[in-house]
Amino acid sequence: MQPQSVHFKRRAAAGLADAQLQSNMRRFGGRFAAARAKVVGELDDFEGTRTAAAQARDRALANLDVWIERFEREATRRGATVLFAETGAEVARLVIELCRRHGVRKVAKSKSMLSEEASLNQRLEAAGVQAVETDLGEYILQLAGEPPSHIIAPAIHKSKEEVADLFERAHGRRRTLDIPQMTREAREVLRSHFLTADMGISGGNFLIAETGSVAVVTNEGNGRMVTTLPRVHVCITGIEKVLPTLEDLALVMRLLPRSATGQSISNYVTVATGVRGPGERDGPEHMYFILVDNGRTNLVGTDMQEMLRCIRCGACMNHCPVYQTIGGHAYGWVYPGPMGSVLTPSYIGLENALDLPHAATLCGECGVVCPVKIPLPELLRKLREKQVDRGLRPRSEVLAIRAWSWLAQRPRLYAAATRVAARCLRFLGGGRRMIRHLPFGGAWTKGRDMPAPEGRTFRELYARRRADSGQ
Amino acid sequence: MRVGLFVTCLVDLMRPRIGFAALRLLEAAGCEVVVPGTQTCCGQPGYNSGDRASARALATKMLDEFEGFEYVVAPSGSCAGMIRTHYPDLFRDEPVTLDRIRRLCAKTYELTDFLASVARLDAVPGAFDGTVTYHDSCSGLRELGVQAQPRALLARVAGLELAEMKDSTVCCGFGGTFSVKFGDVSAAMAEKKCANIAASGADAVVLGDLGCMLNIEGRLRRGGDERTRVLHVAEVLAGSESGQ
Numbered sequence: 248m249q250p251q252s253v254h255f256k257r258r259a260a261a262g263l264a265d266a267q268l269q270s271n272m273r274r275f276g277g278r279f280a281a282a283r284a285k286v287v288g289e290l291d292d293f294e295g296t297r298t299a300a301a302q303a304r305d306r307a308l309a310n311l312d313v314w315i316e317r318f319e320r321e322a323t324r325r326g327a328t329v330l331f332a333e334t335g336a337e338v339a340r341l342v343i344e345l346c347r348r349h350g351v352r353k354v355a356k357s358k359s360m361l362s363e364e365a366s367l368n369q370r371l372e373a374a375g376v377q378a379v380e381t382d383l384g385e386y387i388l389q390l391a392g393e394p395p396s397h398i399i400a401p402a403i404h405k406s407k408e409e410v411a412d413l414f415e416r417a418h419g420r421r422r423t424l425d426i427p428q429m430t431r432e433a434r435e436v437l438r439s440h441f442l443t444a445d446m447g448i449s450g451g452n453f454l455i456a457e458t459g460s461v462a463v464v465t466n467e468g469n470g471r472m473v474t475t476l477p478r479v480h481v482c483i484t485g486i487e488k489v490l491p492t493l494e495d496l497a498l499v500m501r502l503l504p505r506s507a508t509g510q511s512i513s514n515y516v517t518v519a520t521g522v523r524g525p526g527e528r529d530g531p532e533h534m535y536f537i538l539v540d541n542g543r544t545n546l547v548g549t550d551m552q553e554m555l556r557c558i559r560c561g562a563c564m565n566h567c568p569v570y571q572t573i574g575g576h577a578y579g580w581v582y583p584g585p586m587g588s589v590l591t592p593s594y595i596g597l598e599n600a601l602d603l604p605h606a607a608t609l610c611g612e613c614g615v616v617c618p619v620k621i622p623l624p625e626l627l628r629k630l631r632e633k634q635v636d637r638g639l640r641p642r643s644e645v646l647a648i649r650a651w652s653w654l655a656q657r658p659r660l661y662a663a664a665t666r667v668a669a670r671c672l673r674f675l676g677g678g679r680r681m682i683r684h685l686p687f688g689g690a691w692t693k694g695r696d697m698p699a700p701e702g703r704t705f706r707e708l709y710a711r712r713r714a715d716s717g718q
Numbered sequence: 719m720r721v722g723l724f725v726t727c728l729v730d731l732m733r734p735r736i737g738f739a740a741l742r743l744l745e746a747a748g749c750e751v752v753v754p755g756t757q758t759c760c761g762q763p764g765y766n767s768g769d770r771a772s773a774r775a776l777a778t779k780m781l782d783e784f785e786g787f788e789y790v791v792a793p794s795g796s797c798a799g800m801i802r803t804h805y806p807d808l809f810r811d812e813p814v815t816l817d818r819i820r821r822l823c824a825k826t827y828e829l830t831d832f833l834a835s836v837a838r839l840d841a842v843p844g845a846f847d848g849t850v851t852y853h854d855s856c857s858g859l860r861e862l863g864v865q866a867q868p869r870a871l872l873a874r875v876a877g878l879e880l881a882e883m884k885d886s887t888v889c890c891g892f893g894g895t896f897s898v899k900f901g902d903v904s905a906a907m908a909e910k911k912c913a914n915i916a917a918s919g920a921d922a923v924v925l926g927d928l929g930c931m932l933n934i935e936g937r938l939r940r941g942g943d944e945r946t947r948v949l950h951v952a953e954v955l956a957g958s959e960s961g962q
């Protein structure tokens with residue numbers, strides 16, 4: 248996916264102006280958050296589990312190279328091949344090569360955000376390979392020609408009416424708004440793809456080092472089909488997804504579904520290990536892992552490393568008031584919401600996503616809900632600091648902040664300046680005591696009034712009061 | 719108890735009456751209150767804009783002005799939160815100052831937190847004839863755990879009834895410089911808050927931070943609501959909400 252994050256402002260405005268999107272967001276808004284709130288009490292010690300999960304992820308990241316090597320060894324021992332890709336383009340090149348080697352003409356895909364990073368579908372198509380998304384949400388978006396707007400509910404921005412239109416056009420059947428009927432229709436279409444695909448491509452929620460396995464978590468069962476039915480299975484995932492042991496997997500799985508959708512457990516949790524063994528009836532003949540860097544090692548060993556703990560649950564965006572107001576497409580790349588605002592600049596370059604670290608009120612809710620305790624607001628603030636350090640902020644902004652600080656360090660001057668400001672602003676407020684157009688503050692007063700000050704500063708009034716009382 | 723009152727820059731400029739309300743409440747709680755005359759800003763704008771040097775300069779100034787008090791109290795969750803949760807980060811590489819900062823943090827409180835948890839104010843002077851709804855401002859809530867304290871105090875205001883709104887803990891969209899960098903997004907977020915306030919049926923929305931106050935009041939008025947009052951919790955508790 249080509250990053251569009253430099254256009255955040257424009258895209259956010261488009262999101263605000265899109266009545267359909269706004270109505271869809273309103274309908275969905277808060278549903279995942281409410282579901283999560285209901286189930287956190289199921290665990291005796293949710294907070295303690297968060298701490299333990301954060302520590303487990305930290306353990307894996309502290310010796311990432313060691314665990315990846317272990318994973319590679321164990322996976323290879325079980326008949327899989329482990330490949331590495333540095334960039335998205337390299338992912339696509341490797342997959343196309345595998346398609347050639349195994350004579351693949353059709354690929355069935357289950358959800359993989361990494362394939363979005365790699366623009367894999369477009370690149371496969373260009374190479375003459377048909378890719379079919381089998382996650383219902385991703386399938387809808389493939390029909391619509393749109394990128395996901397949420398990491399676990401990719402088509403959350405679409406209403407069922409919009410989906411019905413897409414299905415009618417693609418399937419040539421009578422339009423229906425009955426959701427069970429619609430999903431049955433999609434199932435029927437997808438079933439034949441599962442059976443005729445030569446290759447299955449999946450993402451991977453976690454890699455297990457001690458067994459060389461991949462864990463795939465879904466609610467639709469398509470992940471299980473993709474990893475077992477076609478003769479070749481390719482799992483594409485980030486290098487940071489490794490967990491040392493199955494026990495670690497059990498730990499984070501107590502948090503992932505609860506934080507994501509408010510489920511105690513997802514419908515399907517697959518742990519796929521190795522190729523089909525002799526005498527076994529299921530499983531692929533060939534299994535490949537493509538472990539992708541694409542910017543991740545930039546974070547290892549830095550003050551941003553905590554971000555790599557992310558288990559892609561989506562809780563931060565479900566609870567983000569900004570995301571809930573503008574939708575996921577505004578963020579302009581694969582990952583939206585708070586985690587996206589940290590990841591995108593880290594992966595594609597600070598200068599290519601200048602607005603994202605600022606596109607947050609730092610309300611703190613994302614940090615409160617993150618199952619692996621990533622201090623997202625702190626990381627956003629650090630990115631802001633890096634922008635300033637690298638001279639990437641507009642000069643006017645930098646100077647304004649410095650001027651404020653300079654003034655605030657000079658109490659007498661500050662007192663005089665605020666005296667004047669209080670009076671001027673009071674005057675602008677008129678009889679209503681509301682400022683409708685704030686000079687130099689048009690961005691505020693476009694959608695709101697600015698309440699006028701009382702007219703005197705506290706400092707003045709307090710000094711006078713003390714003088715009056717003879718103190 | 720000798721308390722240093724940090725009025726905050728926004729109260730100083732925009733709403734002095736909130737500063738006086740805080741003063742009155744602290745005195746009602748039996749504190750000896752001092753208002754250092756050279757105080758200005760805690761450095762939050764610089765800190766949140768990525769300008770650590772600016773933030774550090776103002777934090778040092780705060781430290782010099784306030785470290786001598788037994789307690790430091792501010793009628794703002796975000797300013798008290800700035801000091802308590804973020805100052806240590808600003809001085810993480812300066813061990814000597816960091817020690818002083820830690821001591822400052824330990825005695826810095828948001829007003830309602832201080833009144834309820836430290837000073838244990840039993841009788842509040844204020845009276846209010848009507849229903850209010852309480853908006854939980856982000857920093858106070860998530861950085862300092864201010865949630866039960868203002869409600870407990872409001873419950874002691876004669877005549878006041880509390881009607882909780884939906885999503886009272888969701889951000890109003892202010893976010894400091896966010897409100898002007900992304901003015902339209904910010905206003906749309908404020909509008910959601912206003913809709914929840916209206917749905918609560920309250921006569922007034924009460925809150926503990928000036929930024930949210932200006933944002934919510936500005937959006938209510940622009941939307942044509944001239945009736946719903948927007949009050950700082952200190953004004954309601956002190957009974958000076960009619961203005962002085």
Ligand code: SF4
Nearest residue numbers: 557558560561563617
């Ligand atoms: S940052 Fe935390 S809350 Fe957000 S997706 Fe990752 S794990 Fe989930």
